[in-house]
Amino acid sequence: MHQLHFSFFPLIAHGHMIPTLDMAKLVVSQGIKATIITTPLNESVFIKAIQRNKHLDLEIDIRLIKFQAVENSLPEGCERLDLVPSPDLIFNFYKATAMMQEPFEQLVEELRPNCLVSDMLFPWTTDSAAKFNIPRLLFHGTSYFALCVAESIRSHKPFKNVSSDSEAFVVPNLPHQIKLSGSELSPFDRMEEETSIFHIFKTVRESVLKSYGIIFNSFYELEPDYVEHYTKVLGRKSWDIGPLSLCNRDIEDKVEIGxxxxxxxxxxxxxxxxxxxxxxxxxxxxxxxxxxxxxxxxxxxxxxxxxxxxxxxxxxxxxxxxxxxxxxxxxxxxxxxxxxxxxxxxxxxxxxxxxxxxxxxxxxxxxxxxxxxxxxxxxxxxxxxxxxxxxxxxxxxxxxxxxxxxxxxxxxxxxxxxxxxxxxxxxxxxxxxxxxxxxxxxxxKKAVEEGGSSYTGLTALLKDISTYRFTYI
Missing domain, CATH: 3.40.50.2000 (Glycogen Phosphorylase B;)
Incomplete structure (x- = not known):
């Protein structure tokens, strides 16, 4: 296990980088090498926590690649989602993330990790991982429940059965009766095939299905019906290893996270x-x-x-x-x-x-x-x-x-x-x-302790990657 090397590539947004850092700390606590890949502006999100953990012999490497903000009509230094000045520029931000593919692959070729843990909104990383014959693990920074609801809405489009956005509809085929209204859905949940954004999210969904599996920041006892639904009804491979934030035990880690x-x-x-x-x-x-x-x-x-x-x-x-x-x-x-x-x-x-x-x-x-x-x-x-x-x-x-x-x-x-x-x-x-x-x-608390469901999930994840490495590389 100690020879394994995990490479992490989070979306450059605080809500994605913070749990990724916690995940990296969790992995290195098991004696495994970890490298976080990000952009120069976002190094500060990780570096202090990494330095604080060195005295515990928890070594996390960090490598940087350029983010082409200006080249995509974004302000200089706009390297994080909360810095995008207008919703109209979100698409530009997405295009800039896609332009990281070439330098990213050069870095992966140099690092030669045993697996890549990357964000849903980096769909091209599935192909990048395949080039080097390593598994791409998707990190979904949300709950099993939310993904089950989203999948049902995409598949059945229940919002089309009501007369207005304010009228409630039942989300079908879920363990509980869940009601939503059209006004609570994102434009992406209701988009039609002719839109350009639709094709982007179609690419994202296809890359999810082609990935080796999905890591969740959740724990089995919190949403057992939806863990079962996601893995057995929808047939997706996953590991629940959270709550990741519980790895922050020192006051300094709790104060300066992010x-x-x-x-x-x-x-x-x-x-x-x-x-x-x-x-x-x-x-x-x-x-x-x-x-x-x-x-x-x-x-x-x-x-x-x-x-x-x-x-x-x-x-x-x-x-x-x-x-x-x-x-x-x-x-x-x-x-x-x-x-x-x-x-x-x-x-x-x-x-x-x-x-x-x-x-x-x-x-x-x-x-x-x-x-x-x-x-x-x-x-x-x-x-x-x-x-x-x-x-x-x-x-x-x-x-x-x-x-x-x-x-x-x-x-x-x-x-x-x-x-x-x-x-x-x-x-x-x-x-x-x-x-x-x-x-x-x-x-x-019990889930992350030795013998708990998330501890077991982490053990299973490491075993799966170890087996993959032994078989294919």
Missing amino acids: KKSSIDKHECLKWLDSKTSSSIVYICFGSVAIFTASQMQELAMGLEVSGHDFIWAVRTDNEEWLPEGFEERTKEKGLIIRGWAPQLLILDHQAVGAFITHCGWNSTLEGISAGVPMVTWPLFAEQFFNEKLVTEVLRNGVGVGSVQWQATACEGVKREEIAKAIRRVMVDEAKEFRNRAKEYKEMA
Whole structure:
């Protein structure tokens, strides 16, 4: 096993790079060599964590390839998804990622890894891996549940059976009755064959089917029906090895995961320590979502109306839209973090009683692993699917009523609904939610321990790659 070499190539977005780093740390902890491939701007996402782990003899190599931003009409230095200035330029970003193929293959030829773990949105890496006769493993940064829902929608197109986007339909052939509306689907879920974007995503899906298998940042006990559905009904090879975030045990790893935190850890902990158990609402919507001025004000007023203490991580380009006098009025009850927040550190603190989240999978799983009930507020991507998992299958959270897929300028949720959802989780049904959250936390912890389901999944993954290497190389 110690001779194996895993090469990791994540999409250049924080939500993909952070779990990839954790996965690399997990692999090297088993005595296996790991190399992360990224672009020069994103080296900083990995380098400090890599250096911190050297004293544990956990050596992770990092190699860089150029990202051709300017050549694709992107601003210079636009090497990460959250830096793309307009949704109209996402296609340019995608084209720039495809132009990394030649230098990437040159690097693979030099490194000669035993397998390649790459992102779904790098479909060409399946062909690259085949050139060197190594398996391509797909890393899906989401849940089994979300992929099962997406596959059913693509196959059966149930949104065509209703008269409007606001009308609910049942997603067919799933272990639970799951209802969605057209407004909660992305444009990609409903696109027709004549569109150019359709052909891109068709290529992505075809590369998924041709890959050797799929790695999930999840654990069996969390969504057993959907692990079984994905592997046995849909017939896909997979390994569940999460929650990956649980490999971050030191305070420094929890504070500086992804970026350096914009608040001093001692200041943050001092504030948290001053609060009683389960009394704080933590609010964070990831690194991509941008709210309108009116929605920022509705959220602020919903927090104020709820009457609970809070920590709110606010993007620096959103902070000017806070209501006038809000910070002064809530200075004893609230802590506003401008920029990157130490989310793992905050969620793990006993004072946190609820997490208002956009339902990105990393955040959702971090909340589950910390045993914190959720107030769900999905915005785009597969977040509406993850919300259904939290609120209807796990019953570990309450929605604010967000029903419109919107990648930018997020708006439409009123303060009354925000305060109502907070009250349900923090007061009215607090005991039930906290008991369930505690159960999932214990499940997550046991899954990654020796003999647990994710530990076994990792062992099976390494054995599969070892066997592949022995047979074909």
